[in-house]
Amino acid sequence: MAVEKDPAHAPPPATPRRKGGALRDTVIVLAIALALSFLVRTFLVQAFYVPSQSMLPTLQVDDRILASRITGSDVVRGDVVVFTDPGGWLPPPRSPGGAVGALRTVLTWVGLLPSDADDNLVKRVIGLGGDRVRCCDAKGRIVVNGDPLDEPYLAPGGTDQVRFDIVVPPGRMFVMGDNRAHSEDSRFHLEKANGTVPLANVVGPVIAIVWPIGHWQRIGPPPTFTTVPAPTAPG
Numbered sequence: 001m002a003v004e005k006d007p008a009h010a011p012p013p014a015t016p017r018r019k020g021g022a023l024r025d026t027v028i029v030l031a032i033a034l035a036l037s038f039l040v041r042t043f044l045v046q047a048f049y050v051p052s053q054s055m056l057p058t059l060q061v062d063d064r065i066l067a068s069r070i071t072g073s074d075v076v077r078g079d080v081v082v083f084t085d086p087g088g089w090l091p092p093p094r095s096p097g098g099a100v101g102a103l104r105t106v107l108t109w110v111g112l113l114p115s116d117a118d119d120n121l122v123k124r125v126i127g128l129g130g131d132r133v134r135c136c137d138a139k140g141r142i143v144v145n146g147d148p149l150d151e152p153y154l155a156p157g158g159t160d161q162v163r164f165d166i167v168v169p170p171g172r173m174f175v176m177g178d179n180r181a182h183s184e185d186s187r188f189h190l191e192k193a194n195g196t197v198p199l200a201n202v203v204g205p206v207i208a209i210v211w212p213i214g215h216w217q218r219i220g221p222p223p224t225f226t227t228v229p230a231p232t233a234p235g
Contacts, residue, residue: 050063050064054177054182055177059178065206067205067206068205077221077228080219081124081205082121083201083202084201090119123176123185124176126173129231132168133174134164135165144225151224157179157180157182173199175196207219
């Protein structure tokens with residue numbers, strides 16, 4: 001015999017999902033992801049492409065690197081740093097056009113794409129405020145505060161293409177590429193502030209190569225700079 005169901009205990013009819021609910025949830029999740037990415041980019045790390053051969057063999061062309069923004073103002077000798085062009089070091093920037101260019105700009109701004117901005121450079125810090133930096137000793141080595149540097153990270157090709165003897169002004173840094181024969185660095189801008197760059201221009205020290213996987217490694221100041229004495233001039 002069939003048993004009749006009590007209408008009072010019947011389950012409530014399913015309500016259709018409100019139109020736009022799924023879209024709203026997707027937008028919220030995307031907004032949270034973008035916000036977190038932006039916070040990471042602003043306060044923790046930022047990704048960059050390596051645009052040129054000036055840092056060979058340490059950094060290869062098109063390597064993806066991470067620069068720490070936590071210690072951006074705490075630069076030490078030997079650091080590989082990303083910094084903005086102090087003026088006249090790079091040609092005028094080329095802005096990508098169209099919708100693809102606009103999308104790429106947005107994704108780079110929030111940190112979902114590495115920056116390949118035309119106003120950023122990457123070099124190694126050789127001297128800081130007060131340091132006397134000169135090229136070169138009898139063996140062709142850079143000398144900082146009287147201490148010649150042994151630089152095993154350099155690409156073949158020599159160091160002494162440009163002779164100089166300068167003192168780094170306070171609040172600035174003297175930078176050079178590891179590929180000295182193919183790096184238009186501080187040596188080629190000596191007419192302005194002895195070729196130095198304001199520390200305020202530093203985005204952050206490079207802490208790692210993250211792509212391609214075969215190039216992965218941590219980046220930090222090499223031991224050759226640990227023996228450099230303190231400058232005699234105030235920095």
